Amino acid sequence: MAKTILIVDDSLAVRQQVSMALKRAGFETAEASDGREGVAMVDSNRNIGLVISDVNMPNMGGLEMVEKIKSKPENKSLPILMLTTEGQPSLIKRAKEAGAVGWIVKPFNANQLVQTAKHLTGGIG
Amino acid sequence: MPAQTGALPAQAVALPAQAGADLRVLAQLSESNARISTRIRDIQSLSEREILACGNVLWAIAEKGRDLADESERAVASSMARTEEITSRFARGMQADLLAQETAVQHVLELASGIEAAIHAINDLMLSSKVLAVNARIEAARVGEQGKGFARIADSLSELSGVIRGASDTVSSSIGAVRQGLPQMSASAASMHERTNLFIDEVGKQVESASLRAGNGESNGSLSKLMELSNQALSHLQFQDRMSQNLFAINGDLDLVKERVRQTLNGEEDNPEQAESEIADGSEPLPGEIMLF
Numbered sequence: 001m002a003k004t005i006l007i008v009d010d011s012l013a014v015r016q017q018v019s020m021a022l023k024r025a026g027f028e029t030a031e032a033s034d035g036r037e038g039v040a041m042v043d044s045n046r047n048i049g050l051v052i053s054d055v056n057m058p059n060m061g062g063l064e065m066v067e068k069i070k071s072k073p074e075n076k077s078l079p080i081l082m083l084t085t086e087g088q089p090s091l092i093k094r095a096k097e098a099g100a101v102g103w104i105v106k107p108f109n110a111n112q113l114v115q116t117a118k119h120l121t122g123g124i125g
Numbered sequence: 126m127p128a129q130t131g132a133l134p135a136q137a138v139a140l141p142a143q144a145g146a147d148l149r150v151l152a153q154l155s156e157s158n159a160r161i162s163t164r165i166r167d168i169q170s171l172s173e174r175e176i177l178a179c180g181n182v183l184w185a186i187a188e189k190g191r192d193l194a195d196e197s198e199r200a201v202a203s204s205m206a207r208t209e210e211i212t213s214r215f216a217r218g219m220q221a222d223l224l225a226q227e228t229a230v231q232h233v234l235e236l237a238s239g240i241e242a243a244i245h246a247i248n249d250l251m252l253s254s255k256v257l258a259v260n261a262r263i264e265a266a267r268v269g270e271q272g273k274g275f276a277r278i279a280d281s282l283s284e285l286s287g288v289i290r291g292a293s294d295t296v297s298s299s300i301g302a303v304r305q306g307l308p309q310m311s312a313s314a315a316s317m318h319e320r321t322n323l324f325i326d327e328v329g330k331q332v333e334s335a336s337l338r339a340g341n342g343e344s345n346g347s348l349s350k351l352m353e354l355s356n357q358a359l360s361h362l363q364f365q366d367r368m369s370q371n372l373f374a375i376n377g378d379l380d381l382v383k384e385r386v387r388q389t390l391n392g393e394e395d396n397p398e399q400a401e402s403e404i405a406d407g408s409e410p411l412p413g414e415i416m417l418f
Contacts, residue, residue, distance in 0.1 A: 013180025
């Protein structure tokens with residue numbers, strides 16, 4: 001079964017663009033519009049192989065989401081990549097400490113994002 | 126987005142008149158910040174709404190483009206398959222007809238040869254009849270009055286020989302005409318056969334070429350271009366999203382300013398720890414840059 005990549009972003013346009021790029025590369029995708037929904041989806045879908053998340057979102061931000069997901073032992077190895085307009089080193093530091101594996105500043109390049117997703121998931125299949 | 130505070134602190138309104146001009150300026154600054162904050166929220170809300178709307182339209186265009194390309198591909202493939210089937214059926218029928226025609230021509234040529242042999246035999250028989258008629262006349266002359274019967278036989282034989290000769294010449298002439306016409310007919314059939322084969326080959330190549338174009342080439346190229354353009358447009362929307370996020374950040378900064386004004390108005394101490402946390406260490410990554418930890 002192909003690995004599912006969870007895209008967490010409050011912007012529908014960004015979610016769609018990320019999803020379109022990943023689907024064309026052969027990945028399956030799931031979407032959440034905020035951190036709270038993202039945590040719930042990680043809990044309910046064990047096939048998720050990578051999370052790509054925004055930072056500033058309503059209800060629950062991306063960094064808090066990373067902290068909540070990573071607080072569970074079963075999610076220690078789940079890679080979480082931040083995709084955001086933010087570039088403040090203090091936020092990047094916090095993301096790294098929370099357990100995120102990388103940081104991309106929008107706007108992203110679709111091909112580079114796909115290559116990074118393949119690298120982090122070990123391929124498509 | 127998280128709710129932003131916009132109201133003035135109650136303490137600012139309750140300030141005693143002697144608090145001084147500086148505090149009144151701070152109160153005015155706080156009110157200005159609240160108004161700016163409201164306007165930014167409006168801009169942010171509008172921006173987000175437009176981003177979503179544009180994103181949805183672009184997504185719909187991309188999806189429709191994909192549907193259109195798929196439908197076009199299916200229609201072309203179906204049309205090509207049908208064309209191939211019709212052409213193939215026509216070609217098979219034409220080849221069978223031409224083969225039958227060639228066989229018929231060959232058969233007629235064989236019949237003509239048979240008829241010619243028969244005419245030769247008739248001619249030989251006619252010659253024999255002439256010889257017989259001459260002999261009958263000689264014999265009739267030799268026996269005189271009693272040979273009149275032989276003379277009539279000789280006349281009849283001559284007459285018969287003439288009739289046979291006339292019929293033989295007519296048939297021979299017809300056979301000659303048929304013999305002249307049949308090779309032309311045969312050559313024409315062979316030419317049609319060759320032309321049909323060329324036609325089948327050409328149609329086959331065209332069908333294959335069109336199928337390739339429909340399946341892998343031009344329509345997919347157009348689709349890729351459409352998807353690329355949609356991606357480019359969506360990339361621009363990412364900048365819009367970045368602008369929206371920056372407005373969100375500005376709003377947060379204004380909240381900090383309001384909080385500092387409130388603290389000043391209330392005579393509260395600064396929170397150096399919080400201020401320290403806002404100080405950035407290191408340089409910010411560039412847009413599009415991927416940092417893996």
